[in-house]
Amino acid sequence: MFVDSLLDLPQLRTFYTLVQAGSFTACAGRLNRTQSAVSHAMAKLENQTGVTLLARRGRTLGLTEEGRRLYQACEQAFATLDAAADDLRRHQTLAKGRLRVGATLEFGSSILMKHMQPFLAANPDLEIDFTLDHELLGPLLRDDLDLIIDCLEHPLPTLKKSPLFRETYVVACAPGFRKAHRLRVPADLSSGPVLSLDKAGAWWNRFLMAVPDREQPQLDHIIAVNHIRAMIHAAIEGMGALLVPRYSVLEELQRGALVALFPAIRPTEDRFSIYQKKVKAGQEKQRLLTRYLQGLSPEEFGS
Amino acid sequence: MFVDSLLDLPQLRTFYTLVQAGSFTACAGRLNRTQSAVSHAMAKLENQTGVTLLARRGRTLGLTEEGRRLYQACEQAFATLDAAADDLRRHQTLAKGRLRVGATLEFGSSILMKHMQPFLAANPDLEIDFTLDHELLGPLLRDDLDLIIDCLEHPLPTLKKSPLFRETYVVACAPGFRKAHRLRVPADLSSGPVLSLDKAGAWWNRFLMAVPDREQPQLDHIIAVNHIRAMIHAAIEGMGALLVPRYSVLEELQRGALVALFPAIRPTEDRFSIYQKKVKAGQEKQRLLTRYLQGLSPEEFGS
DNA sequence: ATATGACATGAGCTAAATTCATGTTTGTGG
DNA sequence: CCACAAACATGAATTTAGCTCATGTCATAT
Structure with a gap:
């Protein structure tokens, strides 16, 4: 027993x-x-x-x-x-020295910044530089960066990859917008404007592929906004529905500025990983940061 | 964190x-x-x-x-x-004295007996009498029994009820029987004899009610056997399919003498409970046995 | 009596722990 | 020196255990 x-x-x-x-x-x-x-x-x-x-x-x-x-x-x-x-x-072994960290623009400016403070506070002898950009692999290989956080796959044998979290996407809009357009099922999106990173609306393919054929919306009225943060502000103002990584709107969802739509639809996820050169991955400072970030994992990333 | x-x-x-x-x-x-x-x-x-x-x-x-x-x-x-x-x-406080336990015939003779040994061994100063019968409430109220284990509801305010386990039912037959009659779906039961406690076959209602209309079998060929243990032996010999509480055939299922049929069909469950007079439920010996039995709960009862 | 506060109970659900299948690393024998 | 085996790591899927919610019971206070 x-x-x-x-x-x-x-x-x-x-x-x-x-x-x-x-x-x-x-x-x-x-x-x-x-x-x-x-x-x-x-x-x-x-x-x-x-x-x-x-x-x-x-x-x-x-x-x-x-x-x-x-x-x-x-x-x-x-x-x-x-x-x-x-x-x-x-x-606890403390990290010290200098560490140059790279991350994608959206992830770095929101989630990463929000969670680095405790780590920095616990490791006062560590100096970190952040580089937020979309091109990260080059600088990493050139040793301009020590460690990058990216959602692109970099399958190089000299790199060590440590999975960090899965980026889940949500469709969301302002509460008033949902009411005005009676958004109940994906097909209802046909009736109102949607926000897209690109003019053609290819941005929405990730979502459309996860919607059953019966409920496919016609996305005719597309408003292009080539910047995610700007898109979010547009959505809050009720300009349309948007499709974004959940982590980028965690706060807006919590305080009710945006509401998530169609929770049953699960668009394909992207995986964020940490990449470092294998030869440098063993260094204390790199190990500690990796471990710290992996330790966050629950829903701090919105997944 | x-x-x-x-x-x-x-x-x-x-x-x-x-x-x-x-x-x-x-x-x-x-x-x-x-x-x-x-x-x-x-x-x-x-x-x-x-x-x-x-x-x-x-x-x-x-x-x-x-x-x-x-x-x-x-x-x-x-x-x-x-x-x-x-x-x-x-x-561990030990039980002592005399305890008169009642239980239904089938449950008492199989599962209960199988699990009482450790308790008795741990409490050498306790003497237990077992009474296996279908009429248990009367003796309990008459103080001929101290504690009964029953699947009937006894909602009396003077009694304390402690849930013990859920009795799940299975349809089973000998492996050869299944092959001979090609039993794949419930409707296939029409083709062969089924064992029933009563001649009319009302015994099978519990099962039939859980079968979707499309697959309802016609139970024409009924063999009545008014004793569960005998029915089980009959089934092992390939005389027909039977419907019994899972606990009564745990052993036969394990060693392959019987095979369970239609696991997707879930007949309604009965609940076995321990009943004792509230005034006596506080006694150490009664409390300890109750606790011991409740501690077994997992799949020792086949549920 | 009835209301109130504190614990018990059961069902359903969620989140964490486990397993399965597979990959990676390190030492060993051919 | 290479192939192989042993020991641990990893990811995804699955199972299980623990939590919460809703409700019940009991003792005490009003």
Whole structure:
């Protein structure tokens, strides 16, 4: 029944916090969980051990004798582990020197800048230069850059590629625009203007290919804007619907300036990767930055 | 980035085992995981802490200075926790006295008996009587039984109900029978005999109701057998297809004496619950048995 | 009595951990 | 020196475990 360790570590941590907090609700608060989660966890712990640990006396929470002993063990064990964690943090190898980073314009100016601050703060002896451009491979090979973040494939044997995140695309528009044009399904896009990076509307192909034949819209009314940021502002003003990488409009979606359309349609994704010369990828400063960026991955990139 | 504890406890346990085992593959063996799982876990641990812990020197596994310190902390912390776990196990409150348990015939004689041994062994001072019958509520209310396990609903305010498991049904037959009658879809059942608890075939309604109209079989050739165990033996001999609770044929399915048919069809499930008088549910012996049975839950019941 | 606060419960869902299939690196024997 | 094998890494798909939501129960206060 108990395969490896008799005690389930996450549950113990919950138990430990619960005793300190004094109530399920308070414990849930500290752990950023709901009261329900704490309750489930404690029920499971008591079942797995087969021992009653908590004495629910009406509205006050007590411990059984066994619970008290377990708490003491937790106190000691977690103190040890937390000390070890602090120790690790202090001994985190710090990057130093100079690092020249390249990235695509849109990604670099939004997401990358937004997340570099903590890394810079943690590594005060590191100086970073950013170069935002579309042509990144050349400078990398010429050693004008040490590390680039790009969504193009560069399959060269001298380069080390580290996947960073998948760029997902969204169709979005201003809330008022959706209402005015009654946008419910992709076909409804025929009725209003759409914003495109190019005049011909090829920009939208990525989306159209993901739409089932039945619902294909006719994109007749195209407004070309050759700059993504400008396109976003145009969309916010209600000039039309747009298709952009989700990361570029994370903030607008959150505060409601734009609303995402047709979540069921999933356009093909691009993959952003970090590229570095293999010979230099081993350097501490490069390794640390790579690791830091990969550590962000969840939905910080909107994927 | 690290919300609660800086160190992810399950990953630490993996790290600890890895160092002891000396290799990823060996560690995976001890933890009943794959090598890949260990690799993923360690990669994540090193990323989250931002510290290199393992020195992969070719074919031998070493530790960095930080890794060594972390291992020592683990050693101490886990020793404490394991000791606490042992302590808990020793102080597990034991049931004693006499407990009269009732259960339905089929469930009691198969699954229940199969799983009671460990509980009895762990509680030598407990004497248990089993009563297997279909009429269980009366004896419970009359205090001839202390605790019953039943799939009927007994919504009485004086009773405490504890859900135990969901009884799923399967259609099955002998492998030869399936071949002989070419059973591919439910409609194929028309071509051969089916076993039923009752002569009229109402026993099969539970299944028929889950079959889409298009595929409804005509159950003309019904062989009535008024006992489930006998029905199972009949099916093994190739006398027909049967419909039974999955738990009653777990063993036969495993060793291939019977094969499950139409896994896509999901007949409605019954729920087995433990019922006890509320006034007696608080007693240690009743609580412990309830907890033990609920702890089994996974697929021990075939659901 | 009824309302209120605190925990329990179940179903459904989401996110994380695991596995599968495959690639990469390092040491070994031909 | 090259091919091979052993040990770990990686990505994608899948499974599982844990969380949340909605609701129920119970004890205490009004």
